[in-house]
Amino acid sequence: MDDTVRPALEIDAVSKSFGAVKAVRNVSFSVPQGEFFGLLGPNGAGKTTLINSVAGLCRVDHGSIKVMGYDVSGDYQSARRALGVVPQELVFDPFFSVRETLTFQSGYFGIKKNDAWIDEILFGLNLTDKANANMRSLSGGMKRRVLVAQALVHRPPVIILDEPTAGVDVDLRKNLWSFIQKLNDEGHTIVLTTHYLEEAESLCSRIGMLKNGELVMIESTDRLLQRDKECVIRFRVKQPAKANSSPLETLLPDTVFLESGEYLAKVPSPSEIEGVLRLVRELEYEIDTLETENEDLEDVFLSIMRASPERSE
Amino acid sequence: MSGFSTLFLKEVLRFWKVAVQTVGAPVLTSLLYLLIFSHALKNRINVYPDIEIDYLTFLVPGLAMMSLLQNSFANTSSSLAQSKMMGNIVFILLTPISHHALFAAYISAACLRGLLVASGVIIASMFFVSVPISNIFYILFFGTCGSVILGSLGLIAGIWADKFDQVAAFQNFVILPMTFLSGVFYSVDSLPPLWQMISHANPFFYLIDGFRAGFFGRSDVPIEISICVVSLVSLFLSLGCLSLIRSGYKLRG
Numbered sequence A: 001m002d003d004t005v006r007p008a009l010e011i012d013a014v015s016k017s018f019g020a021v022k023a024v025r026n027v028s029f030s031v032p033q034g035e036f037f038g039l040l041g042p043n044g045a046g047k048t049t050l051i052n053s054v055a056g057l058c059r060v061d062h063g064s065i066k067v068m069g070y071d072v073s074g075d076y077q078s079a080r081r082a083l084g085v086v087p088q089e090l091v092f093d094p095f096f097s098v099r100e101t102l103t104f105q106s107g108y109f110g111i112k113k114n115d116a117w118i119d120e121i122l123f124g125l126n127l128t129d130k131a132n133a134n135m136r137s138l139s140g141g142m143k144r145r146v147l148v149a150q151a152l153v154h155r156p157p158v159i160i161l162d163e164p165t166a167g168v169d170v171d172l173r174k175n176l177w178s179f180i181q182k183l184n185d186e187g188h189t190i191v192l193t194t195h196y197l198e199e200a201e202s203l204c205s206r207i208g209m210l211k212n213g214e215l216v217m218i219e220s221t222d223r224l225l226q227r228d229k230e231c232v233i234r235f236r237v238k239q240p241a242k243a244n245s246s247p248l249e250t251l252l253p254d255t256v257f258l259e260s261g262e263y264l265a266k267v268p269s270p271s272e273i274e275g276v277l278r279l280v281r282e283l284e285y286e287i288d289t290l291e292t293e294n295e296d297l298e299d300v301f302l303s304i305m306r307a308s309p310e311r312s313e
Numbered sequence B: 001m002s003g004f005s006t007l008f009l010k011e012v013l014r015f016w017k018v019a020v021q022t023v024g025a026p027v028l029t030s031l032l033y034l035l036i037f038s039h040a041l042k043n044r045i046n047v048y049p050d051i052e053i054d055y056l057t058f059l060v061p062g063l064a065m066m067s068l069l070q071n072s073f074a075n076t077s078s079s080l081a082q083s084k085m086m087g088n089i090v091f092i093l094l095t096p097i098s099h100h101a102l103f104a105a106y107i108s109a110a111c112l113r114g115l116l117v118a119s120g121v122i123i124a125s126m127f128f129v130s131v132p133i134s135n136i137f138y139i140l141f142f143g144t145c146g147s148v149i150l151g152s153l154g155l156i157a158g159i160w161a162d163k164f165d166q167v168a169a170f171q172n173f174v175i176l177p178m179t180f181l182s183g184v185f186y187s188v189d190s191l192p193p194l195w196q197m198i199s200h201a202n203p204f205f206y207l208i209d210g211f212r213a214g215f216f217g218r219s220d221v222p223i224e225i226s227i228c229v230v231s232l233v234s235l236f237l238s239l240g241c242l243s244l245i246r247s248g249y250k251l252r253g
């Protein structure tokens, strides 16, 4: 395949279980080169398992994964050369200084003289003055940045970050994001998982959502936020749900019932609000409270997470 | 530098930076053994009736081999168990370093430490007794094979263990008895027939017997047999260890 068109990441029908726990269920998607892709999902959704499978840190039960066209198990050496991974756990080798850590990491990739590039990464991550500090002496945020630096020593075209900003303070987070944004601008493909939805919203051009190991949605961020322009109405009805008929939310288009006892309905444009309200009345419910709102990614996320079926195992 | 030489260098630095503990201490321990035995067993008869080797001299190669075995095991097992438990093993697992290179790097570092310790014991002993060297190739061959065997066992223990206790248990209940019962302190020929048979089933016996032959030019069993047994055990354990690493057992979930 032509070098420029093969996807940076191809995940094909991947499943992975730990004993009885099905951590990833038949997930398929691909990430084109140059994309900034976000993987969202609640804790335990399978994000780390999926990333570790890409990184070769765990082996999948079914399916295949390719990085820049290289199979991660069949052609693992080429795949790993193409990939930089920032693990979720804050791991480090207490034996080394920051520079030694990066020099050895370069050596593992067969790179001899890497000091110029290492200096550049250290500068970009505000670590220059810590270059000779022992890893043990660094704060959590600094260790996190060293992990980012380690993932970059071999200039991989594809960079995966597993919750890189978890537990990192706001200033540092901004610095980290502008650094990663710059890498993306330079052509690196970025895949990240995060809990901070506003980060995903502002950085990622496409977002996939995992729930209970399943990919429940994958869409461009623009399209997701288009829903902003849709109108969302939030209302409460006076009567309890009728016992002998289907729940109200199933009778109305694009409506979910929230735990708060409210209904959330999406309508393509404000002019159609009236149509929904008429439908509610025709179903013999009386509206108690009503508000309209603009949706942000968090609402989209929550409604998708609620709407997709629960799995018990 | 290739991935192999970087990992090898890292493994060497790991023990070299604390050489007082990893090389100095085992040499000192062996010398203490020598000192204690020289006092306790002053009047013990010669091990070999026909040649002039006193018991202390006889002890030196055995003590050197015992330190070599223990330190080769300690080097791989502690390094691997530690990086597994600290989680920093991922830095190696994320790289294109092959199974063979990973194995070779850990084992080469174990060999270096084992041979350094053994040389230290022998050189230090030279101040007290004069140790003849009959065949340096036997010494190097059995020394290297000892390190490969114990380094592989250490890798296996390090991969398998979830806690340091388990590494220590492996060392105390498997490695230590097998070394002690392999003829470090005596010639197996002097044992009753049943114990001779049991000793001959212990692969460590051939390591020590062959290693000692490199010094004194004589052994309990023909040197060819020791060479065969030791080569086969080295090969078998290396292949076992390699396939364990390749399988990803406990390293790649």
Ligand SMILES: Nc1ncnc2c1ncn2[C@@H]1O[C@H](COP(=O)(O)OP(=O)(O)O)[C@@H](O)[C@H]1O
Binding pocket: A018, A021, A022, A023, A041, A042, A043, A044, A045, A046, A047, A048, A049, A050, B253
């Ligand atoms: N090594 C493991 N052994 C057993 N279960 C695991 C292991 N790793 C992950 N899991 C389980 O797999 C599921 C997905 O976990 P994970 O991939 O870490 O989710 P996320 O990163 O989205 O929080 C969870 O139920 C978790 O408990």
Ligand SMILES: [Mg+2]
Binding pocket: A047, A048, A049, A088, A162, A163
């Ligand atoms: Mg995770």
